[in-house]
Amino acid sequence: MAVQINPSILSADFSRLAEEAKAVEGADWLHVDVMDNHFVPNLTLGVPIVESLAKATDTPLDCHLMIEDPDRWAPQYVEAGAGSVTFHVEAAAAPVRLAREIRAKGARASMALKPATPIEPYEDLLPELDMLLVMTVEPGFGGQAFLDIMLPKIRRTRELISKHGLQLWLQVDGGVSASTIEQCAEAGADVFVAGSAVYGADDPAAAVRLLRDQAAAVTASAPWACAH
Numbered sequence: 723m724a725v726q727i728n729p730s731i732l733s734a735d736f737s738r739l740a741e742e743a744k745a746v747e748g749a750d751w752l753h754v755d756v757m758d759n760h761f762v763p764n765l766t767l768g769v770p771i772v773e774s775l776a777k778a779t780d781t782p783l784d785c786h787l788m789i790e791d792p793d794r795w796a797p798q799y800v801e802a803g804a805g806s807v808t809f810h811v812e813a814a815a816a817p818v819r820l821a822r823e824i825r826a827k828g829a830r831a832s833m834a835l836k837p838a839t840p841i842e843p844y845e846d847l848l849p850e851l852d853m854l855l856v857m858t859v860e861p862g863f864g865g866q867a868f869l870d871i872m873l874p875k876i877r878r879t880r881e882l883i884s885k886h887g888l889q890l891w892l893q894v895d896g897g898v899s900a901s902t903i904e905q906c907a908e909a910g911a912d913v914f915v916a917g918s919a920v921y922g923a924d925d926p927a928a929a930v931r932l933l934r935d936q937a938a939a940v941t942a943s944a945p946w947a948c949a950h
């Protein structure tokens with residue numbers, strides 16, 4: 723699979739969301755951070771805004787739910803138009819049932835791990851997922867510094883995906899920029915969320931292209947990338 727770059731709308735100007743979404747058309751997905759001020763200490767947006775964004779752009783929506791009770795809420799984000807819905811395993815009561823429900827409703831099912839959550843206990847869940855998100859900052863805010871101590875977890879996750887011969891995508895989110903994306907790609911990530919690195923650039927669409935070229939140059943020689 724080719725590498726994918728998902729700009730995070732969290733770093734955009736919220737008074738011009740539709741324009742900001744259009745500014746990154748050409749990106750693979752638009753990453754939408756949903757925060758409820760309970761699972762994380764920040765409050766962003768919810769179902770009605772996702773519904774509006776889905777109408778405002780042709781780029782598919784990658785909804786990252788940083789909320790309590792995703793078992794109840796995640797299906798509503800599929801109905802709102804998200805093409806991919808990520809729930810946090812730390813918040814889900816029944817992650818397998820939830821992943822199956824998201825898929826049954828027609829979206830890609832994805833599960834996220836906070837920095838202190840290991841991947842190993844969830845090895846058996848991987849076949850239920852279309853994507854696994856390894857957070858490279860503590861969830862809650864854009865513009866934080868990349869946690870390079872997450873690189874071994876990215877590497878171990880890629881090894882587990884290869885060991886089971888799975889096709890699921892491995893996403894990284896938090897502090898991904900021109901100076902960190904290559905390390906993430908080397909470790910085995912193939913889907914890259916970038917907020918401040920894209921929306922903080924003078925030309926967000928060009929920033930997406932540059933990040934994609936950087937990551938692609940690394941994964942071109944990765945054995946797991948060739949197998950896709």
Ligand SMILES: O=C(CO)[C@@H](O)[C@H](O)COP(=O)(O)O
Nearest residue numbers: 861862864865896897917918
């Ligand atoms: O989920 C989150 C933060 O919790 C992210 O999606 C951020 O929005 C990424 O922003 P940058 O770290 O790239 O600025």
Ligand SMILES: [Fe+2]
Nearest residue numbers: 755786895915
């Ligand atoms: Fe996110």
